[in-house]
Amino acid sequence: MKARNLMIPLQEYLKPDTTLKEAANILRTAKRDEEKLGVKGLPVLDASGKMVGFLSMGDILKAVFPSYMSLMNLGDFTWDGMVEDMAKKARDKKVSEMMTTKVISVNEDAYLMECVDHMIKNNVKRLPVIGKDGRVTGILYERDVFFAITKAMLDENTGGGK
Amino acid sequence: MTHEATAAAQPFVMDTAFWTATTIFLLAYAVIVSEKIHKTIIAIFGAGLMLVLKILEQHEAFHVEEFGVDWNVIFLLISMMVIINLMRPTGVFEYIAIKSAKWGKGDPFRILAIFAIVTAILSAFLDNVTTVLLIVPVTILIAEALEVDPLPYLISCALASNIGGTATLIGDPPNIMIASKAQLDFMDFIYHLSPVIIITMVFYVFAIKLIWGKKLKTKEELKKRIMAMNENEAIKDSVMLKKSLAVLAMVLTGFVFHGMLHYQPATVALFGAGLLLLLSKTHEPHHILADVEWPTIFFFMGLFIIIGGVVKVGLIKWMSVQVLELTQGNLLATSMVVMWFSAFASAFIDNIPYVATMNPLIVDMAKQLWPDLSGIQLLHHADLMPLWWSLALGACLGGNGTAIGASANVIVVGMSEKAGKRISFGKFMLYGMPMMIMTVVIATIYVWLRYYVLKI
Numbered sequence: 048m049k050a051r052n053l054m055i056p057l058q059e060y061l062k063p064d065t066t067l068k069e070a071a072n073i074l075r076t077a078k079r080d081e082e083k084l085g086v087k088g089l090p091v092l093d094a095s096g097k098m099v100g101f102l103s104m105g106d107i108l109k110a111v112f113p114s115y116m117s118l119m120n121l122g123d124f125t126w127d128g129m130v131e132d133m134a135k136k137a138r139d140k141k142v143s144e145m146m147t148t149k150v151i152s153v154n155e156d157a158y159l160m161e162c163v164d165h166m167i168k169n170n171v172k173r174l175p176v177i178g179k180d181g182r183v184t185g186i187l188y189e190r191d192v193f194f195a196i197t198k199a200m201l202d203e204n205t206g207g208g209k
Numbered sequence: 210m211t212h213e214a215t216a217a218a219q220p221f222v223m224d225t226a227f228w229t230a231t232t233i234f235l236l237a238y239a240v241i242v243s244e245k246i247h248k249t250i251i252a253i254f255g256a257g258l259m260l261v262l263k264i265l266e267q268h269e270a271f272h273v274e275e276f277g278v279d280w281n282v283i284f285l286l287i288s289m290m291v292i293i294n295l296m297r298p299t300g301v302f303e304y305i306a307i308k309s310a311k312w313g314k315g316d317p318f319r320i321l322a323i324f325a326i327v328t329a330i331l332s333a334f335l336d337n338v339t340t341v342l343l344i345v346p347v348t349i350l351i352a353e354a355l356e357v358d359p360l361p362y363l364i365s366c367a368l369a370s371n372i373g374g375t376a377t378l379i380g381d382p383p384n385i386m387i388a389s390k391a392q393l394d395f396m397d398f399i400y401h402l403s404p405v406i407i408i409t410m411v412f413y414v415f416a417i418k419l420i421w422g423k424k425l426k427t428k429e430e431l432k433k434r435i436m437a438m439n440e441n442e443a444i445k446d447s448v449m450l451k452k453s454l455a456v457l458a459m460v461l462t463g464f465v466f467h468g469m470l471h472y473q474p475a476t477v478a479l480f481g482a483g484l485l486l487l488l489s490k491t492h493e494p495h496h497i498l499a500d501v502e503w504p505t506i507f508f509f510m511g512l513f514i515i516i517g518g519v520v521k522v523g524l525i526k527w528m529s530v531q532v533l534e535l536t537q538g539n540l541l542a543t544s545m546v547v548m549w550f551s552a553f554a555s556a557f558i559d560n561i562p563y564v565a566t567m568n569p570l571i572v573d574m575a576k577q578l579w580p581d582l583s584g585i586q587l588l589h590h591a592d593l594m595p596l597w598w599s600l601a602l603g604a605c606l607g608g609n610g611t612a613i614g615a616s617a618n619v620i621v622v623g624m625s626e627k628a629g630k631r632i633s634f635g636k637f638m639l640y641g642m643p644m645m646i647m648t649v650v651i652a653t654i655y656v657w658l659r660y661y662v663l664k665i
Contacts (some may be wrong), residue, residue: 119347
């Protein structure tokens with residue numbers, strides 16, 4: 048099994064100068080598969096279609112989390128509405144300010160274990176899959192890897208080297 | 210004594226080395242002031258240049274206190290940071306800060322004033338950098354809660370920490386160095402510097418009332434956010450808290466008696482850090498050590514070496530001698546010039562290497578004035594004492610002048626930037642410089658009145 052067999056082909060992406068407000072809306076309404084809506088992260092592509100970053104839900108959480116709060120234990124001293132206020136302040140930030148620029152990705156032909164290796168070591172749940180021309184062709188989700196694993200566990204005939 | 214001898218014997222010529230070192234020094238400071246490149250990078254690069262161009266030998270930079278890194282300061286800072294890093298998870302600092310905010314009953318100015326006083330008291334006993342690291346995050350949170358501009362809280366925190374730090378031997382690194390050079394102990398500082406700092410803080414609170422009092426307004430419903438905070442929730446680990454407070458009390462006691470016991474403050478702090486690490490039963494000291502403010506430590510180390518270079522070629526001495534010549538042996542005039550020159554010098558250059566330069570100069574001057582005296586009799590000559598206090602007051606209070614005048618300012622500006630509230634060099638100076646002048650005027654009157662009029 049290779050990354051290309053399990054990935055969900057890329058349908059939507061973000062641009063670096065998109066605002067977080069627009070980005071959040073795209074994440075919310077992007078198609079996950081045939082039926083479901085909403086994705087937890089999307090690649091950020093520049094005008095030439097090259098991937099320059101990845102924006103996930105975690106990055107949106109970080110956008111509202113003030114840096115000084117990471118310095119001390121101030122969680123007990125916050126108030127109702129604080130996140131909402133911060134969200135309003137953060138909504139005009141650009142995707143490029145909050146996106147992860149060191150994106151962990153895999154080639155289409157990467158074997159599943161390489162994908163698992165990246166997911167475990169880098170603690171990521173989504174891997175952009177890069178095609179032969181260097182462009183993102185799809186996203187490999189932890190969930191789909193999990194399904195592949197459960198399938199292998201349940202069906203003994205599914206060996207490697209497909 | 211050997212250090213003074215080498216300084217005095219240092220031939221002073223404006224040769225290639227002099228101009229090379231002076232150029233590195235001026236360029237490094239110009240870039241630091243311009244904020245184009247991170248100050249720590251410039252400090253390390255400048256230090257590297259001083260060594261590569263053989264202004265300083267590596268041995269001098271690493272092992273000679275006069276020209277290189279002052280490891281007493283470095284280890285004191287690192288050790289105190291380790292102690293504080295171990296104490297921080299207990300929640301004691303959040304407790305103190307939230308309690309302070311609640312004393313202010315949610316009123317933005319009262320909170321500003323209370324934070325200034327708490328900061329001053331904390332930094333008299335903890336290092337200034339540590340103090341601002343603990344106070345700043347809470348002040349930003351409080352400002353957010355009250356929906357007021359965090360700038361007054363940030364700047365006031367830096368200014369108050371520098372004023373408070375002046376009060377004791379351990380409060381600010383220049384005092385540590387002066388104490389060791391002049392063989393003064395903890396109680397000397399309490400007796401001579403603490404009174405003037407208490408007076409200064411009273412004036413400081415009036416000054417911030419004038420500057421920010423009217424601008425800081427909030428709504429009643431926002432005050433409730435502060436009053437709803439329960440400081441008891443801050444305490445996360447009461448067992449470790451007890452251990453930490455015991456070690457901290459031991460360290461502070463160690464500082465009080467360090468002179469008597471012949472220990473350097475860094476020894477006391479390093480022992481405290483080691484003991485608390487042991488008591489914490491942590492299996493992973495990695496993150497405790499990683500949380501030391503390494504960029505600050507390296508900024509210090511780089512600066513020590515850069516300044517060491519210009520001290521060695523005689524630039525700083527030349528500058529200071531010019532000032533000393535002005536006073537023509539009049540000790541009152543010398544005290545005043547030392548205080549004001551130190552204040553302005555410390556506003557722009559690090560007060561630690563500055564004081565390291567002024568210390569032997571004052572000793573040399575004393576030798577010329579009283580050639581028959583030596584040792585304690587010379588260092589503690591009744592007419593010389595006001596000079597030490599003037600140097601301490603000028604160098605410590607002068608740190609408030611600019612954003613790079615004191616390490617606490619550097620930290621506050623750095624933390625504010627991370628929090629998205631950038632304080633430019635000019636913006637800091639707009640508040641810092643007048644405050645520096647006000648506090649040094651108070652110190653001037655104090656020194657004049659106490660040592661030259663009342664003679665007590």
